[in-house]
Amino acid sequence: MDPDLSPLDEYLDEGGLDGYLVDADSSESTQRYLSGFDAPDPFVTLYTPETTALLVSALEYGRANRQSRADDVSRLADYDYRSLAGEHGPRAAKARVVAAWLDDRGVDSVATPERFPLGPADRLRERGVSVAPETEDVVTEVRARKTDEEIEHVRAAQRANEAAMDAAADLLREAEVVEAGGAKGGAGNERDGAGESDAGDRALAVDGDVLTSERVREEIEVTLLRHGCALDETIVACGSDAADPHDRGSGPLRPDEPIIVDIFPRSKETKYHADMTRTFVKGEPTDTIREWFDLTHEALVAAVDAIEPGVTGAAVHDIVCDVYEDAGLPTLRSDPKSETGFIHSTGHGVGLDVHELPRLSPDGDELQPGHVVTVEPGLYDPEVGGVRIEDLVVVTEDGSENLTNQPIELQI
Template sequence: MDPDLSKLDGFLNEVDVDGYLIEADGDAADQRYLSGFTAPDPFVTLYTGETHLLVSALEYGRAKRTARAETVERHADYDHRSNVAEYGSHEGKYRTLAAFFDAHGAGSVAVPADFPIGTADGLRRCDVAVQADIDGVLGEIRARKHAEEVEHIRAAQRANESAMARAEKLLAAAETVDGTLSLDDEPLTAERVKREIEIELLRNDCALDETIVACGADAADPHDRGSGPLRPDEAIIVDIFPCSKETGYYADMTRTFCVGEPSDTIERWYDLTLEAQTAALDAIEAGVSASDVHDAVCDVYEAAGLPTLRADETTETGFIHTTGHGVGLDIHEYPRISEEPIELEAGNVVTVEPGLYDPAVGGVRIEDLVVVTEDGHENLTEYPKALAVESR
């Protein structure tokens, strides 16, 4: 994939700098997107209308073969060893970088807002002007996905659904013993379900650092990862957000399950949340404000007499988060589906995940992953929505 960087060119002209600089490892989404390269240690990407990489000798051969860059160079090409010997490791590094910039006509650069301050200060001492890109132009560029990126996300979502099916199968096979769920004569714990989710994802070349399997009061905290034995008759939130080991693209999906008989409140909350999600999905299309999508969710909940942050920014129960977020090389990226009036564009990939929470009741959340289109959306999520678990 060759990204369209015309917006980055326009940004450089607007702020009157020669280039855009990233110093980060390949896990940083902007770095991977701009360079087309990954490495476990930080390396330098300079964009001046063309993309130039400066890497260690260790990464040089692989970067020459695989990076999406016009030039790939080594520290040794800029007398790095001599610079370190004369100026020390830190100042020598900055001298090497300054020489690299000079070779590519970059006396001034813009950098991401989270750029290392030590490097920025060191470059300024070498007469390189550095200014922060506080608006995140690359994040905005990455938000509009190419068809190839959408396919990468779709593939990660299929793996995600396989893992969700594994989790639901465990729940469906469980029995109630002394007030908790049991499987194969052992307690069915959140940790056990999460382990099986991770194993299933690995079978599909995906991985994740953590996932959410939260039951009862744990599920009332949207980001509580969940722990301990799972219980019947209570809502169990399963939120899985894996990353493809090959492409680096994420997927994201949440389902809420109940083994046994849910309370009337949980059933009502589930139906309302499904209604709220449908209202949000119906509102999505290119040109619509993300705030209108968020409002569609709040309208449903508030009409039912339930609290939202829109109505009361201090509420600790009810709908206590935004409606969604962008997904791509980061699990949370631009645009957010919130009160902020951001215009959605065709190619945005966003979650739609309304939910309700109260420690006295538990929590319910339903999350799909969709691509914004000119006249609506394409839902990348095929997994069914049902509160009662089903054998799969």
């Protein structure tokens, strides 16, 4: 991957800064992006318009030379770290090493990510290095415009995501409707259903066992692992749980109630994310849920159709609000204090982070080729449940491409 970092070059030049410094492990996405290196322990990356340099432990030195995108890799040992640590302690020793390493590269002043660790920043200042936090989102905006290679990484993660969604849907198709007490695991696990559901004490069961949110999540996670992806958590929320957009869901799944399945995995190899949501009903949806699903599908299609270079994220968000408000449903645009209806933004960028720039929201800026965004309209009410549908879209030079091939179906 060879990203266009010219906006960062301009930022450094305008600020009279020599370089951009990151001190973190590769789970910090800017570190991973600038270094091209995956390591579990913190290391230091220096970017200048002329070069990218890494300072790593001896343990990571060989791999950093082979795998990173750095032009120059140094070891802590090259600067006598062990002796310095014995004399001054590990923290002060590392500051001395980093300061000397920067000095060797003619760097006296650096910008850092806004959340650069305070201790190392202060210790570098004590060694005469000027350290200033970068607060204009320059690097995150650069990261938002994906290269062709990055788009393929996201596409591959979305294919794995679709396999996981298929696995979840297959479990729901296989499930039978049973009396909650008549299946293993059913007794004592009932929870209140959504207001319009007549599921009563019925539940879904597979092979005689009550089908739970936890069981579906397990199937999702196993499927993702088989496709080279993983995730820390996912959403399988039924009935009233689905009325909270970020409720992970728990307990038995019930017939005739909406079940929101939102999966956002990360590739174990490339570290790029995907994101997708579907809403299912096993049985007969209420009239309200069916109406909400149709409106949400309409809003999704309208928003995706509008995405192209130059359109703002705010304009795309307004399109979704228009669909819902025209149907007489509340949104945060029509009522900023509403607790029901459309109560979140339309979408967000996806890449090394599952939530990054750009935003499809009231403050969303212009979309540009290479932006990868979710489009995820939804409606929520604890008395009814929730509905959300989410696709993943890349902005192209002349429009957009939907990276999601998953069918959209309510009744399953």
